[in-house]
Amino acid sequence: xxxxxxxxxxxxxxxxxxxxxxxxxxxxxxxxxxxxxxxxxxxxxxxxxxxxxxxxxxxxxxxxxxxxxxxxxxxxxxxxxxxxxxxxxxxxxxxxxxxxxxxxxxxxxxxxxxxxxxxxxxxxxxxxxxxxxxxxxxxxxxxxxxxxxxxxxxxxxxxxxxxxxxxxxxxxxxxxxxxxxxxxxxxxxxxxxxxxxxxxxxxxxxxxxxxxxxxxxxxxxxxxxxxxxxx
Amino acid sequence: xxxxxxxxxxxxxxxxxxxxxxxxxxxxxxxxxxxxxxxxxxxxxxxxxxxxxxxxxxxxxxxxxxxxxxxxxxxxxxxxxxxxxxxxxxxxxxxxxxxxxxxxxxxxxxxxxxxxxxxxxxxxxxxxxxxxxxxxxxxxxxxxxxxxxxxxxxxxxxxxxxxxxxxxxxxxxxxxxxxxxxxxxxxxxxxxxxxxxxxxxxxxxxxxxxxxxxxxxxxxxxxxxxxxxxxxxxxxxxxxxxxxxxxxxxxxxxxxxxxxxxxxxxxxxxxxxxxxxxxxxxxxxxxxxxxxxxxxxxxxxxxxxxxxxxxxxxxxxxxxxxxxxxxxxxxxxxxxxxxxxxxxxxxxxxxxxxxxxxxxxxxxxxxxxxxxxxxxxxxxxxxxxxxxxxxxxxxxxxxxxxxxxxxxxxxxxxxxxxxxxxxxxxxxxxxxxxxxxxxxxxxxxxxxxxxxxxxxxxxxxxxxxxxxxxxxxxxxxxxxxxxxxxxxxxxxxxxxxxxxxxxxxxxxxxxxxxxxxxxxxxxxxxxxxxxxxxxxxxxxxxxxxxxxxxxxxxxxxxxxxxxxxxxxxxxxxxxxxxxxxxxxxxxxxxxxxxxxxxxxxxxxxxxxxxxxxxxxxxxxxxxxxxxxxxxxxxxxxxxxxxxxxxxxxxxxxxxxxxxxxxxxxxxxxxxxxxxxxxxxxxxxxxxxx
Numbered sequence: 001x002x003x004x005x006x007x008x009x010x011x012x013x014x015x016x017x018x019x020x021x022x023x024x025x026x027x028x029x030x031x032x033x034x035x036x037x038x039x040x041x042x043x044x045x046x047x048x049x050x051x052x053x054x055x056x057x058x059x060x061x062x063x064x065x066x067x068x069x070x071x072x073x074x075x076x077x078x079x080x081x082x083x084x085x086x087x088x089x090x091x092x093x094x095x096x097x098x099x100x101x102x103x104x105x106x107x108x109x110x111x112x113x114x115x116x117x118x119x120x121x122x123x124x125x126x127x128x129x130x131x132x133x134x135x136x137x138x139x140x141x142x143x144x145x146x147x148x149x150x151x152x153x154x155x156x157x158x159x160x161x162x163x164x165x166x167x168x169x170x171x172x173x174x175x176x177x178x179x180x181x182x183x184x185x186x187x188x189x190x191x192x193x194x195x196x197x198x199x200x201x202x203x204x205x206x207x208x209x210x211x212x213x214x215x216x217x218x219x220x221x222x223x224x225x226x227x228x229x230x231x
Numbered sequence: 232x233x234x235x236x237x238x239x240x241x242x243x244x245x246x247x248x249x250x251x252x253x254x255x256x257x258x259x260x261x262x263x264x265x266x267x268x269x270x271x272x273x274x275x276x277x278x279x280x281x282x283x284x285x286x287x288x289x290x291x292x293x294x295x296x297x298x299x300x301x302x303x304x305x306x307x308x309x310x311x312x313x314x315x316x317x318x319x320x321x322x323x324x325x326x327x328x329x330x331x332x333x334x335x336x337x338x339x340x341x342x343x344x345x346x347x348x349x350x351x352x353x354x355x356x357x358x359x360x361x362x363x364x365x366x367x368x369x370x371x372x373x374x375x376x377x378x379x380x381x382x383x384x385x386x387x388x389x390x391x392x393x394x395x396x397x398x399x400x401x402x403x404x405x406x407x408x409x410x411x412x413x414x415x416x417x418x419x420x421x422x423x424x425x426x427x428x429x430x431x432x433x434x435x436x437x438x439x440x441x442x443x444x445x446x447x448x449x450x451x452x453x454x455x456x457x458x459x460x461x462x463x464x465x466x467x468x469x470x471x472x473x474x475x476x477x478x479x480x481x482x483x484x485x486x487x488x489x490x491x492x493x494x495x496x497x498x499x500x501x502x503x504x505x506x507x508x509x510x511x512x513x514x515x516x517x518x519x520x521x522x523x524x525x526x527x528x529x530x531x532x533x534x535x536x537x538x539x540x541x542x543x544x545x546x547x548x549x550x551x552x553x554x555x556x557x558x559x560x561x562x563x564x565x566x567x568x569x570x571x572x573x574x575x576x577x578x579x580x581x582x583x584x585x586x587x588x589x590x591x592x593x594x595x596x597x598x599x600x601x602x603x604x605x606x607x608x609x610x611x612x613x614x615x616x617x618x619x620x621x622x623x624x625x626x627x628x629x630x631x632x633x634x635x636x637x638x639x640x641x642x643x644x645x646x647x648x649x650x651x652x653x654x655x656x657x658x659x660x661x662x663x664x665x666x667x668x669x670x671x672x673x674x675x676x677x678x679x680x681x682x683x684x685x686x687x688x689x690x691x692x693x694x695x696x697x698x699x700x701x702x703x704x705x706x707x708x709x710x711x712x713x714x715x716x717x718x719x720x721x722x723x724x725x726x727x728x729x730x731x732x733x734x735x736x737x738x739x740x741x742x743x744x745x746x747x748x749x750x751x752x753x754x755x756x757x758x759x760x761x762x763x764x765x766x767x768x769x770x771x772x773x774x775x776x777x778x779x780x781x782x783x784x785x786x787x788x789x790x791x792x793x794x795x796x797x798x799x800x801x802x803x804x805x806x807x808x809x810x811x812x813x814x815x816x817x818x819x820x821x822x823x824x825x826x827x828x829x830x831x832x833x834x835x836x837x838x839x840x841x842x843x844x845x846x847x848x849x850x851x852x853x854x855x856x857x858x859x860x861x862x863x864x865x866x867x868x869x870x871x872x873x874x875x876x877x878x879x880x881x882x883x884x885x886x887x888x889x890x891x892x893x894x895x896x897x898x899x900x901x902x903x904x905x906x907x908x909x910x911x912x913x914x915x916x917x918x919x920x
Contacts, residue, residue, distance in 0.1 A: 063489075065511060065535035067528035068333070072302045073478075076471050082301045083340060083465040090412045092397040095437035096379055098543040099525050104397050106412070145406065155399045155412045162407040163465060178471035190475065194302075196482060196533040197511060197526065198490050223489055226510050227500030227520030 050117060051132040053110035055172050055185030056203050057089070057192070060218040062229060063199035066093045066103045070191035070200060077179035077190045079164075086163070088170040089191055089200075090155055105213075108157040108170035110134055112206065116158045116169065119150035125158070125167065131185035133172050141166040172202070233260065234802035235469035236297025241272070242343050242365060244358065246453050247287060247350030251365055256344045263810075264296030264344070266327055266763035267817040269313035272347050273325065274820060274908065277315075280325070280827040284317035284445065285427070285452040287351035293338075293418070293458065294345035296766035300336030300466050300530065302478050303796040305771035307531025310335040310418070310435075311763055316444035316686065317429045318581070320641050320665035321834075324686035325824040327763060328432075328446055330418070331529035332439035334460065335766070337416040341462025352454040357419075359389065360460040361402050362409055370456040377574035378421040378434040385459045389415045402463055409463030419457035420447040421576025423627050427451050429639045430581040434573060438537060438547025439529070442578035443666075443687050469802030477795050478533075485777045485788045486533050487511065493779045498708050506700045507713070507778050511535040514549025514770075521562050534771055545569045555583040556619050564616040571623045580688070584667050585640035586613075586622060588659050589632070592649070598632075604647050606632040641665030657840035664688075671850045672841050674865045675699055676742045677735075680751045683835050684882065686825060691758050693773040693789075694723065698735060702851035702862040713778055714785055716853035717860035726775035726789050728808060729753050737852035737865065743874045748882040753811070759821070760814030761793050816903040819895050822888070823908045826917050832893035835879060841870045889919025896920065 071087035079086055090106040114134050117125045124140035125147045127133065136147075136158075147158045147167050158169045173183025173190050181188050185204075192200045199218060207214045217230070224230040237260065243252040259268045269292035274280075277290050291314040298306040308331045316326035338346070341362050348358075355370035373381050386394045393400035394414040402409045416435060424431035424447030431447025432440040450456075468474055487509045496504035500520055505513020511526030514536035527547060528535030539546045545553070545566035556568035572579050592598035593610040600607050608631055612618040625633030635643035644650040644659055653659035660668040662679055666688040672679030675698065681689040697719055702712045714722075720732035727734075727750070733741060734750025741747060761767050774787035790807040798804055822830070849864030856863060883890045887899030896919040900909040912918040 062525060065526045065528045065532075066539075067532045067535055068336075068530050069302065069304075069533070072300075072307070072531055073475070075465075076302055076468065077475060079465070080471040081465040081467055083463070084300075084336070084413065085340070085409065085411050085463040086465065092394075092412050092414075094395075094414070095539070095546055096383070096543060097539075099523060099539045099541045102539045102543075102546070103525070106397070143406065155397055159399070160406060160410065162409055162463065165407070179475055180472050194475075194478060194482065196304075196486060196489075196528075196535060198488075218490075220490055222492055222495065225495060225499050226489075226512060226526075227502075228512060228525065229523045 050112075050114060050127050052112055052206065053127070053132040053134060053185065054204055055131065055133060056110050056205075056207055057107045057170065057172070057189065058201045058203055058207055058214050058216045058218070059105040059107055060199045060216045061103070061105055061213060062100045062217075063197050063219050063223070064091065064103055064105055065197045065199070066091055067196065070195055073190045073194045077173060077176040077183070078168075080178040083163075085159075086161060086168070088157070088159065088168060092155070106153065106155050106157060107200075108134070109153070109209070110170075115150040115152055116147035119146040121146065125169075128171075128174065128185075131172075131174070133174060133185050134169060135171045135174065136167050136169060138164070138166040143167075232257070233297060233469070235467040236301070236801040237344055238339050238342050238464070238466055240343060241268070241345045241347060242360070243347045243349070244365070244367070245350040246348065246352040246356065246367070246455060249367055254347070262817065263760055263764040263813055264299075265294045265309070265311035265329075265766055266313060266759060267813065268292070268345060268764070269294045269311060269327075270817055270820050270824070273313055274824065276347070276349065280824050281829070282315065284315040284323045284449055286315075287453065288349060289315045289449060291348045291446065291449060291453075292345060293348075295335040295339050295343075296764065297801050298766050298796065300339035301468065301800055302474055302531055303800060304478055304481060304531060304533035305529075305768040306766045306796065308332055308335055308529030309766040309768055310338070310441075311766065312433070312441045312446055314444065314446055314449050317448050318443065318445040318639055318665065319687065320645065322829055324664065324828060324830075325821065326444040326686040328441035328443045329763065330433065330435055330439040330441040331768065332416065332435045333413075333530040334416040334418055334435050334439070336530045337413070337460045337462050339462070339466050340464050341460050342464050343460075346458065348453065348455065351452065355454050355456055357385065357457040357459065358455065360458070360462075361389065362462050362464060370454075373456050374425060375422065378419050378576045379437070379574055381419040381421075381457055382417045382436070385417045385419075385457060386414045389459055389461060402461065411461060411463050413461065415459045415461040417457055417459045419576070420450050420455075421574060421627075423575045423577045424448055424451035425456070426627065426629060426637065428577065428626070428637045429642070430578045431576050432578040434576055436547060437539075438545075438549065438552065438573065440573070440578065442580060443690065445578075447576050447578075468800055470799045473799040474796065477792065477799055481788055481792055482533050484781075485774065485779060487779055493781045497710060501708070503704050503707060505536070506696055506704050509534050509779065512538045514538065515553035516550060517557060518553045518562055518565065529768070532768070532771075536770055540566070548573065551583055552579050555579045558614045560615065567616060568619045568623075571620060575623060575627045577623065577626065580667050580669075581639050582626075584660065585636070586619070588640065588653070591658055597649075604632065608632060639665065654838035655840055655843060657844045660840060662837045662841050670695060670699055671846055671848075671865075672837060673846050673868045673870050674737055674742075674850050674852055676737070676747065677751060677754055679837070679841075680882070681754055683837065684751070684755070686821070689758070690769065691754070691762065692769055693757075693762075693775075694735070694754065697723065697776055698737065698852050699850065706851065712862060714776065715860065716862050718785070719776065720853050720860065722785060722787070723775045726773070726787060727753050727757070728790065728811070733855065735853060736855045738854035738856050738863070739868065741855060743871075743878045745881050745885070748878065748885045751882060752885050755818050756811045756814035758814070759817040760810045764813070764817060765793070765797060765810070767793060816905065819886075819900060819903055819905060820908060822895055823900070823905070823912055826894050826912060827915055830893065832879065832883070832891065835893060837870065842872050843869060845869050892919055894919035
């Protein structure tokens, strides 16, 4: 398994990856997300130490029904037990609020410049060498929670698993021992498969995104047939 | 013993003493969960079952099931409440009501399979459950707030204001104390419950309510404003992969595919068609989508019936909530009127025809300023939002006519001396126990018989979706039924396991047969276990007919999936039939409690209009007429007193009850393992012969 911190150590000259990320940290969440916002930023090849993820979850914020099926699924396929706190995707909602501000979906963005990976002192938080998916090697996690705090999003897309005592984050279902389906960036994702609204999709391309989230519309004419908005 | 699903303990709280107790769930596991566990707890802990619902010893159970908080579709979110009711007439029967949302899941995550509340606090309190820590909190600052305000206040208190930000917050100090992003799940009463209104409900989030029976007034009498719960623990699952596989299979085979539906409503934005194809957001039925909105569902749901709207008014409300003030001049006013009830914590169903009944009395010159029934509400503005706002306010605050209506429309009619006349003419169409007519009692008898032999309007749609609604909804848009009456009843008969399609024959003779009695008994047993004890949602289960199938037939997800999910979660190995037998046991336990309360064959009669006036509206039910099955409107039908008395004898025989009294016999109770229940009936001299 590749060790990101060793790569950092070996980077030659110029701006180290860690320094680069620190440098953009004040620019805003969008700056670490890549995609359209980063098109104008040139990087020396030798400092791009973390490969891009080969997969991303997209959530249509207006299509989600807040049923938490994704959360129950995530916990179940990874741990074999139900606990929304153990879900790597978090859905928060205010039942009294106006649509579409009533529900917020919080899934890992698989940031091109992942603060969580950068913050990890042991290499537990790393990019999967095969797919680039940002993952946790639980055996190396020392529980310092730097990754949890480093995530620029609210709520943090990296969570502390208080039952098993390690950090966790979305691995696109690469390690799902309780699912009879191959997961990961080169497989399927349980939340995508089971969302009854088909409000979550998987893409291999870095999606267009802003601080506010992805610009995702998964609603077609059949959705509109129900009187629900497609714009 | 289960290896999954249950989290191990039930919380008992005595509000009189402040004492709490952890009851091992294993002591009651044989009852499944939900209603069964609640009734067993009630039987053990309420020594005098004849007490009034307002009595401090009345035990309120709020129970989950092994499926709560799990991936089992449309079964994860229900909380079943049992208690002695205050709504019914002439007796406030031991009763039930449940509500959806996420309360049950959070309760399980907090480590509790249920809550049992007894006693009465001297001052207003609320119950604060944070994982294993339970505290009785002062509610003086919440008393008087509406249900929405109360929840917002408690969210802020419990989360330290963090829940509003959507961030992770800790439930105790330290790294491993458990964190969540979720708002606490709060079930609360509103001002109506505080004022002991007999139709007060308990509300959770925006639109989940336990309405029937008057639970809000019962909690109000205990000075209990709300129960809040938040948890961060896990629920063990016996066979996680099997659970995921079953969910995927069910959803693919029987779910509504929002991107490529197998069956799409012929008319755009026609909510009613959701009764047939189950599309997301169809719940408000008569109200089509009039603004940007989303579908919204309870925890773990695969249907997501409800809506949240861009103006936020009437979020999550559906079904009868959406229908109760359709005489408003706009959909906005209809929605605003619904929120009036939600915030006050009032059950809609006593008022849905209650206000029109009262308006009839006004039009007849019986009610109004200076009339026999004095009321100075603006009846001349009936139909406007201005009127309904004042009407609800009067009921909540017990002013004007609301002083009587706080006891329910039925009790008010009795007080005014109108009950006998108006229930004989049908002006007040309340067939049993003072409940508003829901479906036609002279025709759709699985509903009316089930309600009369039980404790309340059953509100169980698993059969009704098909026999009542299918031909009705297709008829609304000039579409031929998608399934023939014969195929419909055959699928139901096969799926239930009853076998004889005549059980679902609604012809003039068919409603009095032994086949009908067996079908009614099946319905009572199914719902008592699979629906009310295991938590399968009424709006999804059972499903004997599915119109979304892609393989051309109509086979539904029942009876296969109920036990399949249950076994995957619990590690047990029960069958559909095992569940029905447990349902029979629970039904008989409930029946015994009603008998102790005074139930007798002589009381199980409808009000006169059911027998003496004919039906006037078509109701296209499957009937076997002249040697063939057809959908027939059943116009001009009334219930025959003599034949119905004969049917009662048949039904009691099917159930193993004394035909003279309707009381369970010792043989029946012993067969079900309810010997101690038989002993208590015998001690009260109420054991069937």
